[in-house]
Amino acid sequence: MARRTKSVGIAGRFGPRYGSTLRKRWRDVMQRRYADHVCPFCGVKGHVKRLSVGLWTCTKCGSIWAGGAYVPRTGLNKNFPRIVVREG
Numbered sequence: 001m002a003r004r005t006k007s008v009g010i011a012g013r014f015g016p017r018y019g020s021t022l023r024k025r026w027r028d029v030m031q032r033r034y035a036d037h038v039c040p041f042c043g044v045k046g047h048v049k050r051l052s053v054g055l056w057t058c059t060k061c062g063s064i065w066a067g068g069a070y071v072p073r074t075g076l077n078k079n080f081p082r083i084v085v086r087e088g
Helices: 009-014 020-034 075-079
Strands: 046-052 055-058 063-068 082-087
Touching: 009 020
Parallel strands: none
Antiparallel strands: 046 055, 055 063, 063 082
8 A cells, every 4th residue: 555645744644735835844844843853961862852842851861951942952052052950
C-alpha cells in the first residue's frame, strides 16, 4: 500500500484543507519543533523537550532554559543565553 503523505509529511493530516502553501509552512515549523535537539548544557542529543512556548528542558541533566517558540536556541539566544532554572 502506498504512502499517502509522502510529499506533505506531517501536514498530511489536514488533507486538502487550508491551501498548499500554508500546509508547507506549518510542516516546516513542526519538523523543526519535533526534531532531535542538542542540550546546550550537557551536549546530549535527543533529550530536549518543550515545556511550554519558549521554555525547554533537558530530560537527562534537568536544566530548563528560555528559547524560541519552536526551537530551543534561536539566533539571538545563541549569543545571549539565559538560564531560567538549572538543577543538577
